[in-house]
Amino acid sequence: MSKGTVGGGGTTMLRRINVAAVLDAVRRSAPAPLRVAELVERTGLARPTVAQAVDELLDAGWLQQHGPDSADRSLGRPAIRVSLRGRAAPVLGLDVGPHRVTVGVSDLAGRKLSLVRRSGPGWTAQELLGVIGEVINEALAEAEVPAEDIAAVVAASPGIVDEHTGRVQLVPSVPGWSAIDLIKHVRGLLDCPVMLDNDANLAALAIAAARGGTGTLLAVQWGERLGAGIVIDGRLHRGTGAAGEIGFIATDTDDVINPEDSRGPLERAVGSEAIAALGRQAALDNPKSRLAELGGEQLDTADVFAAAAERDPVAQAVVQQVARTFARALAPSVLVLDPTAVVIGGGVARAGAVLLDAISDQLRLLTLNHPKLELSALAEDAVVTGAMRMALDEVWQRKLPTPAMTSTT
Amino acid sequence: MSKGTVGGGGTTMLRRINVAAVLDAVRRSAPAPLRVAELVERTGLARPTVAQAVDELLDAGWLQQHGPDSADRSLGRPAIRVSLRGRAAPVLGLDVGPHRVTVGVSDLAGRKLSLVRRSGPGWTAQELLGVIGEVINEALAEAEVPAEDIAAVVAASPGIVDEHTGRVQLVPSVPGWSAIDLIKHVRGLLDCPVMLDNDANLAALAIAAARGGTGTLLAVQWGERLGAGIVIDGRLHRGTGAAGEIGFIATDTDDVINPEDSRGPLERAVGSEAIAALGRQAALDNPKSRLAELGGEQLDTADVFAAAAERDPVAQAVVQQVARTFARALAPSVLVLDPTAVVIGGGVARAGAVLLDAISDQLRLLTLNHPKLELSALAEDAVVTGAMRMALDEVWQRKLPTPAMTSTT
DNA sequence: GTATTTACGAACGCTCGCTATCTATACTGT
DNA sequence: ACAGTATAGATAGCGAGCGTTCGTAAATAC
Incomplete structure (x- = not known):
């Protein structure tokens, strides 16, 4: 007994x-x-x-x-x-985007065993599930890890994720995606704990791990959409589940969030699409500028930053405006969080120093302690890396006997 | 050996x-x-x-x-x-303000043994040290606790506090205060660990403890100045040391922080003085309003809220404007932190539902998850209570044997 | 080939916590 | 009033684990 x-x-x-x-x-x-x-x-x-x-x-x-x-x-x-012995409990990270599925398999020691990426032009939710299965198998084969060895899986999805139920809210890009129970599906493929989290959160985790040490990190993912992850002393801050949704910060004194709209004011103002639109307008207004030369009809976000890097005043003005809007939106959070560093990743981060310096200048005017402002070194692998990292944390927390006392109440 | x-x-x-x-x-x-x-x-x-x-x-x-x-x-x-046995290790909390010194002595179990408050009209830094000593002795006597029994002291000071050195920066109200080493002084009186922290932080700690449970709390102290404390799952978030400085959030699209000025844009816009000024102006413009009747020449912040509570449209317009400015300033942080609750304390909190509802209405337009918005139940004791709380935490952390493994990296 | 250094392996003694048993104390029912 | 019962406290024996000490193995240095 x-x-x-x-x-x-x-x-x-x-x-x-x-x-x-x-x-x-x-x-x-x-x-x-x-x-x-x-x-x-x-x-x-x-x-x-x-x-x-x-x-x-x-x-x-x-x-x-x-x-x-x-x-x-x-x-x-x-x-x-x-x-x-890394193979004792390998883990799998999964990054699901509307046009891209990435799967990484990692050692227990954090060594990357394989990384498989597949792109496609806008899958449906059902197709996506199929692709996920294929890519997982491919990654497992490449890593030479049998499926039943995987000890934990973390999946990244855009949108707001409910940590416990594993449901996704607010996903614009894939129709029917929020109705899918991704966790259940993956657990059908791999019999182990499966967790789901926001992609910005996981990217933040990866960046924090790469930077090392303690402190507070605000990691911004800046592409078509804008999100941020907050890592405090190595641990994610989730709030009630929707922390870091900087895309919904108001930029104008009359802005209001429209619950129907899946994009927020800041995204509409400085998302990569908006930047391109600003660039096109500026090119139209200044047809002789370097910006107009570079971009032509289908002027891109990259063109704006390229022209600005070449000191085209028209493009520089656009960058200035973007930086100003972004910095003004972010400054209150920087004051409140007082982070050690702010790291910018995502597509727009490819802009490089041009944008970073402009933001830095603006932010300096609006904050007390000026955090380090950096570009993410991880580029597009950040999310998968973060997913693997979180899966590893899960395994360790489960396997390392509890730190003695974690009573209730 | x-x-x-x-x-x-x-x-x-x-x-x-x-x-x-x-x-x-x-x-x-x-x-x-x-x-x-x-x-x-x-x-x-x-x-x-x-x-x-x-x-x-x-x-x-x-x-x-x-x-x-x-x-x-x-x-x-x-x-x-x-x-x-509460007397085994009583602790002392100290709240030092420009016009008021408060000292509380608490049980190991969290029971308040004594609470002594003394007010005065603007002491100098030197006088303040003397007063602190007197009030401490008074509180010890009332609690019937010998000075040598005190196991920990936490002192609260306005301004930004460096956790480690114990120095205070950015204190406007008491000339020469930042030059004083309060920790050293108190340790001269009581031979035990002495810690120093920001008053808004400690108030937040007290409020979080009173509310109980886990989650993220954003506790705003709203008086002449504006500060906030962030408590995440029972633990204070300090950032690099200046977290929660919401008083410096820009309110206007052209606002810029002036490092020389000890007050920030939001404080200048909606601090209690600013509210009174807005009220006075409104009363001048509308001499027949209830607001003008109530307030007269030396119209006060309280008068504004009183008139608004009586449905005076002029006063209501002022409250509306204040609420709007405050909500717009706070909304980005609410989006980023996604707190469980936002609690408002400090002098302005006495305004009650009039202000709270107006803020709530505005905040609802600007955030995704709408946190609970509450008034602090602790009133002016919040800071001392938080100081005692933190001292207690310190004692427990020291006395309860370490949770096994806390190695270095 | 011997001395030295370093690491592995085994035996002993100590402390601690758990199980089981026995004693102490107060309420309850006849 | 007295026996019965239920709960709490004290004691003995057992098992498990760690730390100390000693002996042995395997390499290098002279």
């Missing part, structure tokens, strides 16, 4: 804690292999304890043993070294 | 963990006393373990024993009940 009370504290919990401590120490130094002596030092445990834990973890498949490596020749008997 | 590595895991750490679990269980149900059987249930530990832990905690003075209480008559041998 074992009561089955997990979480109470007997000596077996002590063992679990210590094993977890060892595993955690190995994880922290991944992918570098560690000697037992180093583990002893890092965990503060006694050698036999660590040795026993390592044995256990080797048996369970979490660690792998390395032969004494050639380079590390020193005095005395060579030490056995262990490292994370 | 004990290596002194605390944090590693022997059986003695197990004991510490379990003792902490018991103490934590008692704390959670404070101030209600608990029977040992209840502790067994809540901690999941065995009875002898709990009994031993209780003995230890009784010896150490953290718990006190209650006789079997009269009301609780039931079958069987009456149980011994234990509760937190």
Whole structure:
């Protein structure tokens, strides 16, 4: 009649804690292999304890043993070294966009095993499900990971995502997408925990992980639409579920959110489409400008920034206006959040320094502590990377025995 | 030659963990006393373990024993009940304003033991230090707590506070205040950890604690100046140190922050002084209005709201304008943070429903998820209460053995 | 080939928590 | 008033785990 009370504290919990401590120490130094002596030092445990834990973890498949490596020749008997066995629990990240599906498979140690991207011209919701399945299989094959090994999946979807039910609201681009239960579908393909989150959130997570360290990060995804993810000390801030929806910030003193419209005022004002439209108008008004030369009839967002980079005053004026509108919209949030850094990603980020400097100048006039303003180094992989990252976090949180006390109330 | 590595895991750490679990269980149900059987249930530990832990905690003075209480008559041998011995580690909260010093002493269980307030007409920095000392002694005497028992102190100061150095920047009201090392001074009076924080932050902490539960809270302090504190799942968000400075949000499309000016655009637009000024102007323009009647020459902020509550259209127009400006300034942050609730405190909060409804109407037009909009129930005690709360958190975090693993990177 | 250095492995003793049993105390029913 | 019962507290024995100590293995240095 074992009561089955997990979480109470007997000596077996002590063992679990210590094993977890060892595993955690190995994880922290991944992918570098560690000697037992180093583990002893890092965990503060006694050698036999660590040795026993390592044995256990080797048996369970979490660690792998390395032969004494050639380079590390020193005095005395060579030490056995262990490292994370990444294949123990690989994870899968999924980025679903209206025109593109990306799947990444990652090591337990965070090494990317495969990354498969497929583009297409506007799928229907049903077609999309099929494509997702195919791309997942492709990525698994490339990573040489059997489907049943996958330990966790995180999927990214545009729109506002309800963390718990896994439903998506407010998706404009794919008709019928919000009716689909993506989580259920993926769980049908891969029998493991599946989570769904906003793409801007996941991109933010990836960027935060890449920058490392603590602090507050505001990561803006700026393309046709505008969204932002907030990461505070490594953890996502979700609010009640719709945090970071900067696209709906009002830009004009008379702006009002129209619940029917899936795009917000700021998106309409400075989304990539709007920038292109501004550029076209400016080109029409100044037919002799470099901007008009570059762009022609189907002038693009990129043309605007290219012309501005070449110091065309007409294009510079457009960029100035965009930067000003964006900075004025973002400044209140910067004041309130006081982030360590603001990182801009997404399609518009390709504009580069031209835009960044203009925003920086404007933001400096409107804030107290001026956060670092950067461009995302991850480009289009940010979302998948963030999804894999979150899946990894999930696995670790599940496998590393609970930090002792997480009572109710 | 004990290596002194605390944090590693022997059986003695197990004991510490379990003792902490018991103490934590008692704390959670404070101030209600608990029977040992209840502790067994809540901690999941065995009875002898709990009994031993209780003995230890009784010896150490953290718990006190209650006789079997009269009301609780039931079958069987009456149980011994234990509760937190609040006097084991009382804490002190300190609210320093330009015209008022407030000191509160609190139980370990969160019971208020004393609260002393002293007002004066604009002290100098030096005088202020003297007053602080006097009021602290008064509060200690009233609480019947010797100074050396105080386990932690948290002081609240207006302005932006550097958490680590304890220095204050940007304080307008008290000349020379930012040069004072308040922490050092208080530590001279009371030999214990002393922390300093922004008053809006601490008020937010108190309000969050009063509301209970998790989620994101945006607590606005609205008086002559405007500040806000952000509490996410019970923990303060500080950003790089200046989070929540909503007073500096631009209200006009041409507004710019002037680093020389200690007040920001929003404060100048809707701070209590500005509201009074708007009221006076409106009264001049409409001498026959109820507003003009009520206020006369030295028309006050309160008069504006009073007249508006009596449905005076002139006053209502002023309130409408204030609400609109405030809501437009706050909306971006509400979109980004997506808080569970927005609570308004400070002097202007006395306006009541008139203002709240007007803001709510405006905010509804500008946000996606509409947070609950409430008035602070704590009134002027919010800051001291929050300071005591934070001091308590500090004590608990220090005394409850660390949750096992908090290694460095 | 010997000495030295480093790491692995095994045995012992200690502390701790859990299970089970026994004693103490007060209410309840006849 | 007295026996019965239900609940709480105290004690003994058992098992598990960690830490310390000692002995052994495997490499390098001289």
